[in-house]
Amino acid sequence: MIRFNNDYNHGAFASILKELGATNSTSYAGYGEDEWCDKAETIIKKLVDNDDALIKFIPGATQANYVVIAAALSSVQSVIAADTGHINCHEAASIENTGHKILELPNTDGKITAQQIAACAKAYYDQDEPEYLTEPKMVYLSFPTEKGTLYSKKEIKEIHDVCTKYGMYLFVDGARMGYGLGSEKNDLTLKDFAELTDVFYIGGTKCGALFGEALIITAQDLKYRFKAYMKQNGAVLAKGWLMGLQFATMLESGEYFEAAKRADVLAMQIKKAFEDKGVPFAVESFTNQQFVILTEQQKQELAQKYYFEDEGDTQRFCTSWATTEDEVDMLVTDIEKL
Amino acid sequence: MIRFNNDYNHGAFASILKELGATNSTSYAGYGEDEWCDKAETIIKKLVDNDDALIKFIPGATQANYVVIAAALSSVQSVIAADTGHINCHEAASIENTGHKILELPNTDGKITAQQIAACAKAYYDQDEPEYLTEPKMVYLSFPTEKGTLYSKKEIKEIHDVCTKYGMYLFVDGARMGYGLGSEKNDLTLKDFAELTDVFYIGGTKCGALFGEALIITAQDLKYRFKAYMKQNGAVLAKGWLMGLQFATMLESGEYFEAAKRADVLAMQIKKAFEDKGVPFAVESFTNQQFVILTEQQKQELAQKYYFEDEGDTQRFCTSWATTEDEVDMLVTDIEKL
Amino acid sequence: MIRFNNDYNHGAFASILKELGATNSTSYAGYGEDEWCDKAETIIKKLVDNDDALIKFIPGATQANYVVIAAALSSVQSVIAADTGHINCHEAASIENTGHKILELPNTDGKITAQQIAACAKAYYDQDEPEYLTEPKMVYLSFPTEKGTLYSKKEIKEIHDVCTKYGMYLFVDGARMGYGLGSEKNDLTLKDFAELTDVFYIGGTKCGALFGEALIITAQDLKYRFKAYMKQNGAVLAKGWLMGLQFATMLESGEYFEAAKRADVLAMQIKKAFEDKGVPFAVESFTNQQFVILTEQQKQELAQKYYFEDEGDTQRFCTSWATTEDEVDMLVTDIEKL
Amino acid sequence: MIRFNNDYNHGAFASILKELGATNSTSYAGYGEDEWCDKAETIIKKLVDNDDALIKFIPGATQANYVVIAAALSSVQSVIAADTGHINCHEAASIENTGHKILELPNTDGKITAQQIAACAKAYYDQDEPEYLTEPKMVYLSFPTEKGTLYSKKEIKEIHDVCTKYGMYLFVDGARMGYGLGSEKNDLTLKDFAELTDVFYIGGTKCGALFGEALIITAQDLKYRFKAYMKQNGAVLAKGWLMGLQFATMLESGEYFEAAKRADVLAMQIKKAFEDKGVPFAVESFTNQQFVILTEQQKQELAQKYYFEDEGDTQRFCTSWATTEDEVDMLVTDIEKL
Missing domain, CATH: 3.90.1150.10 (Aspartate Aminotransferase, domain 1)
Known part of the structure; x- marks a missing residue:
C-alpha cells in the first residue's frame, strides 16, 4: 500500500538523520540554548531578512498555534479565523481551552477575505461599549489553507492593512509553508511573510523534519516572555538542539x-x-x-x-x-x- | 568541558538512531496509531504486568504532568505535592494555568509522607461543606525526587492507602524512572508502580531517548477520552511512531x-x-x-x-x-x- | 420617557421591598444557609414536584449560565447552543473563558431542533476516535428564546430524548421563565422542566426581583460540589438570604x-x-x-x-x-x- | 442568640432601604449606566481625590478579587500574597481557576512586609531567563487583614516603592475598608490608597450595604476593557443602579x-x-x-x-x-x- x-507519514530527510548520527556523542546545553538553535536562528533571520525577529522552535503545530494565540490575547480578546481553519476543526478546541473564542468566518475554498475580516472588526470596534463581546485582536490564516489553496501577496497585503487599521495581530499558520512557497501559483516569499505578519511559522513536521515548527515573531510586544508561555505549555523541548539541527540542515541546503x-x-x-x-x-x-x-x-x-x-x-x-x-x-x- | x-545533554542510544535510519523509508499511520506504538505498548504492558493499562506516549515531561492533572481534576479539585515538586517549581505554573491549585506540603529531602498527605486530605474531607476550599483529588510524587531521593515500597504503599481512603488519585512523575529503578537502594518495580498508582510514567528524555515519556494509566476513569486531552494540549505527535520506536527499542533490549x-x-x-x-x-x-x-x-x-x-x-x-x-x-x- | x-429597568415587587424592610433588623447565617433560602427551596421543590432537586440561588444569569456549564463539562467537552443563544452572543465569551467550545447551530426564530442536535451529536459519537474534536456533552436552550419564541412540550421532549440517547445534559436558561410560562401559547410547566431537563433556572432579575436566579438541578452528578463551583466563581452571595427572601415572597404569593x-x-x-x-x-x-x-x-x-x-x-x-x-x-x- | x-449577618442601613423604596417605581438604564452609579462615582472620586480613576461596582468581594487579578495578569504572571490572604484560603482557588499562581509569603499577624515582597520579586527579576517561573506582577494585600490588623501608611509606602521598582501592581482588598479607616490606630485615608495603590476597593457587603464593592482603579492600563472582564465573569449586575444607590447613600451621608x-x-x-x-x-x-x-x-x-x-x-x-x-x-x- x-x-x-x-x-x-515518513521520517525525515536522510541529511537530517545523518547529522543526528554525527552529533550523537556531542553534549549540548538544554532548552534550545545551544549552537544548533543559534545556527538555525541565523539562517532563518537571513531568509526572512529580519535581524530583530524572535525565532523559536516548537515541537508541534497544534502547540505552536495555541501557544501563540494564548500569548497574544488577553482573556477578553478573540481570534478571527476561517470556519475551516485548523484551530477551529482539528485541534480539540485547544484555543477555547486557553479561554479564547474563535470568531469564525465562512470560508471560500478555505480562505477568508480582507472584506470579511474588516466587517467583523468594524462590528466590534465601531461600538461604544461592546463589553458583552470579545475584542477581535488577532487574525489567523493558514498558508496554504486546509483546502490546499493559497493567499496571493495582494490578498495578504489587504488583510495586513485591515489588521493595522484595527490594531489586530496577523498570524499565519505555516504548517505546510514549503508546499505553499513551492507552488507554481505562489507569489509570496518568507520575507513577505515577515513583513506582512506579526508572527508566522515555517512548518517542519509536514515538510521533511521528524518534528518541529520554526516560529518567527516580528511584533515587538509578542516577544515579551514568550519562552515562558512555551514552557508553561510544555513546548520547550529539553533537547532543543534536535530542532535547531533539523531546521539548520534542511534550510541551509535548500532541501x-x-x-x-x-x-x-x-x-x-x-x-x-x-x-x-x-x-x-x-x-x-x-x-x-x-x-x-x-x-x-x-x-x-x-x-x-x-x-x-x-x-x-x-x-x-x-x-x-x-x-x-x-x-x-x-x-x-x-x-x-x- | x-x-x-x-x-x-546527549542525543540517544545508538540503537535508537540505527532503528530510525532503518525505518526512514517506511511510511506509517499518524498520531500514534502505528505498529511501533503497538509494539512498545505490548512491551510495557508486559513490564508492568497489566493488560488493561492505557499506554500513551507524550513528547515531554511538563506536558505529561499537566495533561494528566488537567484530565484528572475538575476545576474545584486540587493536587497535593511536595513544595519541591517539579510541577511546583520548574514548570512555569503550568498546573495553575490549567486552573488547579497545588496544595504544597513541606518536603524532607524532596519527599512527603503518608502522614502529611493524610492530614491535608482529612482537613478537607472531614468538613461538612468546605466549599471555600478545593477538593484534594490527586497526589503527585516524583520517583526519584528532584533531590535524587527514593520512596521505598513501604512508603508508596502507605501513600497509596491514604489515597484509597480519601478517593484520591496517585500520580508518579517518573521522568527519571530509570535512575530510580537502577539504584542500589531501590525496592520498587514497574509492576509495583502499576499496582500502587493510578497513573505514572517511564521517562525517556532523561534516560536515553531523544524525547518522549511513556504514560501508564491504570485507573479506569482516567482513561476516558484521554487522547482528546492530549490532542487539546498539543501532546499528540504527528509522527507518533518516533516515540513507539524509541521505547520499543530501549525497553525490549533492556538497555x-x-x-x-x-x-x-x-x-x-x-x-x-x-x-x-x-x-x-x-x-x-x-x-x-x-x-x-x-x-x-x-x-x-x-x-x-x-x-x-x-x-x-x-x-x-x-x-x-x-x-x-x-x-x-x-x-x-x-x-x-x- | x-x-x-x-x-x-425597575426595582422589584413592592412585596419584596416590604419584606426586606420587615427583616432588616434580623440577623441571619451567611452564604445561603438561612431560613429564607430554606423556605424558598421548599416552595420551589413543591412547584417542580421534586424533593431531591438541588436548589441554589445565583445573583445573575451570566453567572448562572457559565457556572453550570463549567461545573458540568470537562475540558474536552463542549456545549451545543443556538447561534443566537445568550451564552454565544451577549456574555463576552464567558463560556470560552472557562475553556469550553460552544457548538453553534443555526437558529430558526431563536430555536434549534432535536434533529439538528441529533445530527451534531451523531457526527461526534459515531466516530471511533474523535480526539481532534470535543465531546458535545450538554445542550443549552433558552426558554423563552432571545427572540421571544417558545419551545413546545413536544419539542422539549424530543430534545430530551436526543440528550438521553447520547448521554448529554439538557440545560434550560430560564432568565425569562415567567414570561414563557405566562404566554397564551405555552404548554409547559415548571414540573415539566424538572422532568425533562437536568438543570434549569427560574429567572428573578427580569421577572420582578432585584436580582437573582433560582437554579434547579435534578441530575445527580451535577449536584456534586456544586457550591464549590459557585464559590470559586464568586456566585455565593454573602447575604444569601436576600435571594431566598425574594424567591419565597414572589413565588409563594404567585405574584x-x-x-x-x-x-x-x-x-x-x-x-x-x-x-x-x-x-x-x-x-x-x-x-x-x-x-x-x-x-x-x-x-x-x-x-x-x-x-x-x-x-x-x-x-x-x-x-x-x-x-x-x-x-x-x-x-x-x-x-x-x- | x-x-x-x-x-x-444583617441587611443594610435603614437609609438604603428607604431610598430603594423611594425609587422603586423609577426606571433606569441597565448595567451600571445610570444616574445612581454616576452619582456614586462622583462622590467616590471626590473622596479619593482622583478625577481620572475608573470606578466600578461589583456585587461581591470574591468576584472583585479574581476579576481584578485576571484582568491584570497575563497567563505567565502571578500574584504575591500573604499565606493568610483571603484569595489564598477562602475563595475556592478562584485565582488558580483563572490560571494564575499565588506566590504565598508567610504572614506575621496577617501581614507581609516590603522586605519579603522585595526578596520574592528580586528572585525572579534578577534572573536572565526565568522562563520556568512565573513573573510576579501584582501584590495583593488586605486592609484590614484577615486577622484584623492594619498596615500603616509607612508600610504601604514601602510596599508601594517595591512595586514601583519592579513594575508590579499593588492591589488592596478593602472588603472591610470601613473598619480599617475607623480604627483608632489607623493613619491611612482613602486618598492615600488612591495614591499608593493601582487598584483597591471600598467594601460594601461587610460595612452596611446589602451587597456590593466599589472598585477604584487608578493605573491607566488596568482600565482598558475592564468592563468586559466584569461581564465575562458575571460581575456586571443588570440592575446596576442598586449598587450605585447604596454607595451614594452611605458614602454621601458619611454613615x-x-x-x-x-x-x-x-x-x-x-x-x-x-x-x-x-x-x-x-x-x-x-x-x-x-x-x-x-x-x-x-x-x-x-x-x-x-x-x-x-x-x-x-x-x-x-x-x-x-x-x-x-x-x-x-x-x-x-x-x-x-
Whole structure:
C-alpha cells in the first residue's frame, strides 16, 4: 500500500538523520540554548531578512498555534479565523481551552477575505461599549489553507492593512509553508511573510523534519516572555538542539524548499490525471493536497493500492517531500484506468 | 568541558538512531496509531504486568504532568505535592494555568509522607461543606525526587492507602524512572508502580531517548477520552511512531535499565569522592543526581573543566545514560585534588 | 420617557421591598444557609414536584449560565447552543473563558431542533476516535428564546430524548421563565422542566426581583460540589438570604407568575397594534419581547417618547412585570398614529 | 442568640432601604449606566481625590478579587500574597481557576512586609531567563487583614516603592475598608490608597450595604476593557443602579464611616473585657475582628447566648455596623462572668 493520505507519514530527510548520527556523542546545553538553535536562528533571520525577529522552535503545530494565540490575547480578546481553519476543526478546541473564542468566518475554498475580516472588526470596534463581546485582536490564516489553496501577496497585503487599521495581530499558520512557497501559483516569499505578519511559522513536521515548527515573531510586544508561555505549555523541548539541527540542515541546503516544490509538481500530475478522467474537484488546489469527488466504485478501486483520506463527500490525495515519482506514476496510471 | 549539569545533554542510544535510519523509508499511520506504538505498548504492558493499562506516549515531561492533572481534576479539585515538586517549581505554573491549585506540603529531602498527605486530605474531607476550599483529588510524587531521593515500597504503599481512603488519585512523575529503578537502594518495580498508582510514567528524555515519556494509566476513569486531552494540549505527535520506536527499542533490549543503572553506579563513585574529600551534601542521594555544598574556591576549580548546576547554596552533579567511566574517573581525580 | 427597552429597568415587587424592610433588623447565617433560602427551596421543590432537586440561588444569569456549564463539562467537552443563544452572543465569551467550545447551530426564530442536535451529536459519537474534536456533552436552550419564541412540550421532549440517547445534559436558561410560562401559547410547566431537563433556572432579575436566579438541578452528578463551583466563581452571595427572601415572597404569593402573564398580555396588545399598522415583524413572538422592523421615520417618532432597543435591522419592544396598562395604552395610541 | 460570628449577618442601613423604596417605581438604564452609579462615582472620586480613576461596582468581594487579578495578569504572571490572604484560603482557588499562581509569603499577624515582597520579586527579576517561573506582577494585600490588623501608611509606602521598582501592581482588598479607616490606630485615608495603590476597593457587603464593592482603579492600563472582564465573569449586575444607590447613600451621608468606626469602638470594649479576664489573644487587633483563645468551658458558656466563629485553636468575635451597644454590654458582662 502506498500512502497518499497525508504529508507526515515518513521520517525525515536522510541529511537530517545523518547529522543526528554525527552529533550523537556531542553534549549540548538544554532548552534550545545551544549552537544548533543559534545556527538555525541565523539562517532563518537571513531568509526572512529580519535581524530583530524572535525565532523559536516548537515541537508541534497544534502547540505552536495555541501557544501563540494564548500569548497574544488577553482573556477578553478573540481570534478571527476561517470556519475551516485548523484551530477551529482539528485541534480539540485547544484555543477555547486557553479561554479564547474563535470568531469564525465562512470560508471560500478555505480562505477568508480582507472584506470579511474588516466587517467583523468594524462590528466590534465601531461600538461604544461592546463589553458583552470579545475584542477581535488577532487574525489567523493558514498558508496554504486546509483546502490546499493559497493567499496571493495582494490578498495578504489587504488583510495586513485591515489588521493595522484595527490594531489586530496577523498570524499565519505555516504548517505546510514549503508546499505553499513551492507552488507554481505562489507569489509570496518568507520575507513577505515577515513583513506582512506579526508572527508566522515555517512548518517542519509536514515538510521533511521528524518534528518541529520554526516560529518567527516580528511584533515587538509578542516577544515579551514568550519562552515562558512555551514552557508553561510544555513546548520547550529539553533537547532543543534536535530542532535547531533539523531546521539548520534542511534550510541551509535548500532541501526544504526543493523537496516541497517537487511534491507540488507531483501533485499537479495527479491533478491532471483526475482532470483528464473527468473526476470533479471539491476545490482547485495548486499545492500538494488535492481534493476530489470520487464515485463509490472509484474509491474502492483506488483503495486497493493506496491510502488516501476519505472525508465522506471528498477524498484527499496528498503528496509529500518523501513521495517518489514512481509512486505518482503508478497512481496516475491507475487513475487513467478508472 | 564535560557536562555533569543534567541528564539530557546527549542525543540517544545508538540503537535508537540505527532503528530510525532503518525505518526512514517506511511510511506509517499518524498520531500514534502505528505498529511501533503497538509494539512498545505490548512491551510495557508486559513490564508492568497489566493488560488493561492505557499506554500513551507524550513528547515531554511538563506536558505529561499537566495533561494528566488537567484530565484528572475538575476545576474545584486540587493536587497535593511536595513544595519541591517539579510541577511546583520548574514548570512555569503550568498546573495553575490549567486552573488547579497545588496544595504544597513541606518536603524532607524532596519527599512527603503518608502522614502529611493524610492530614491535608482529612482537613478537607472531614468538613461538612468546605466549599471555600478545593477538593484534594490527586497526589503527585516524583520517583526519584528532584533531590535524587527514593520512596521505598513501604512508603508508596502507605501513600497509596491514604489515597484509597480519601478517593484520591496517585500520580508518579517518573521522568527519571530509570535512575530510580537502577539504584542500589531501590525496592520498587514497574509492576509495583502499576499496582500502587493510578497513573505514572517511564521517562525517556532523561534516560536515553531523544524525547518522549511513556504514560501508564491504570485507573479506569482516567482513561476516558484521554487522547482528546492530549490532542487539546498539543501532546499528540504527528509522527507518533518516533516515540513507539524509541521505547520499543530501549525497553525490549533492556538497555534502558542497564544504562540508567550504570549511571547510578558512576554517581556513587562521585558521591564517594566528595565524601572522602569531606565535602558536605545537601541531601543523601543514591541515584544519578548528587547535591553537594562546595566552597567558592572548589566551585571555581571544578568549573574550569566541568559543567554542573550551581543552585546558589548547592551544586548538582548529574550522571546520565551517556556518561562514560573516563569522564567520571577524571572528575573523581579532580575532586581528590580539591 | 417610558422604557420598553428591556425587562430589568425597575426595582422589584413592592412585596419584596416590604419584606426586606420587615427583616432588616434580623440577623441571619451567611452564604445561603438561612431560613429564607430554606423556605424558598421548599416552595420551589413543591412547584417542580421534586424533593431531591438541588436548589441554589445565583445573583445573575451570566453567572448562572457559565457556572453550570463549567461545573458540568470537562475540558474536552463542549456545549451545543443556538447561534443566537445568550451564552454565544451577549456574555463576552464567558463560556470560552472557562475553556469550553460552544457548538453553534443555526437558529430558526431563536430555536434549534432535536434533529439538528441529533445530527451534531451523531457526527461526534459515531466516530471511533474523535480526539481532534470535543465531546458535545450538554445542550443549552433558552426558554423563552432571545427572540421571544417558545419551545413546545413536544419539542422539549424530543430534545430530551436526543440528550438521553447520547448521554448529554439538557440545560434550560430560564432568565425569562415567567414570561414563557405566562404566554397564551405555552404548554409547559415548571414540573415539566424538572422532568425533562437536568438543570434549569427560574429567572428573578427580569421577572420582578432585584436580582437573582433560582437554579434547579435534578441530575445527580451535577449536584456534586456544586457550591464549590459557585464559590470559586464568586456566585455565593454573602447575604444569601436576600435571594431566598425574594424567591419565597414572589413565588409563594404567585405574584411572579401573575405579573409575567400580565406583561405577556400587554405585549400582545403592542403586537396587535403593530400588526394593525402593517409593521412587519422579524419574528412572531407570544411573549413579552416583540421584534419589529420599523422605518427610519417610525423609529424617530417613537423614540421621542419611548426607549426601545434598536438592533439595527430590528427594534425590540419589551414589556415587563412593572409595565403598566397606561404605558401600553399610550404606546398603542402612538403606534396607531404612525 | 446574638451574632458576633461575622459582619455580614444583617441587611443594610435603614437609609438604603428607604431610598430603594423611594425609587422603586423609577426606571433606569441597565448595567451600571445610570444616574445612581454616576452619582456614586462622583462622590467616590471626590473622596479619593482622583478625577481620572475608573470606578466600578461589583456585587461581591470574591468576584472583585479574581476579576481584578485576571484582568491584570497575563497567563505567565502571578500574584504575591500573604499565606493568610483571603484569595489564598477562602475563595475556592478562584485565582488558580483563572490560571494564575499565588506566590504565598508567610504572614506575621496577617501581614507581609516590603522586605519579603522585595526578596520574592528580586528572585525572579534578577534572573536572565526565568522562563520556568512565573513573573510576579501584582501584590495583593488586605486592609484590614484577615486577622484584623492594619498596615500603616509607612508600610504601604514601602510596599508601594517595591512595586514601583519592579513594575508590579499593588492591589488592596478593602472588603472591610470601613473598619480599617475607623480604627483608632489607623493613619491611612482613602486618598492615600488612591495614591499608593493601582487598584483597591471600598467594601460594601461587610460595612452596611446589602451587597456590593466599589472598585477604584487608578493605573491607566488596568482600565482598558475592564468592563468586559466584569461581564465575562458575571460581575456586571443588570440592575446596576442598586449598587450605585447604596454607595451614594452611605458614602454621601458619611454613615458608612461612622457606623464602621462605632463597630471598632465596640470591638475595643470586647477586647478590653477579654484582656481584663486574662483571656489570651491570637493576634492583637484594633478593628472589628477580635481573635481570642478560649478554654473549652469558656467556649461552651459563651456559645449559649452568642454565635462566634470557632476556628479550632482560635475564636473570632466580630462586631459590625449593625451591632448595638446593648449587645456588646451583654457580651462584656458575660465575659466578666467567665
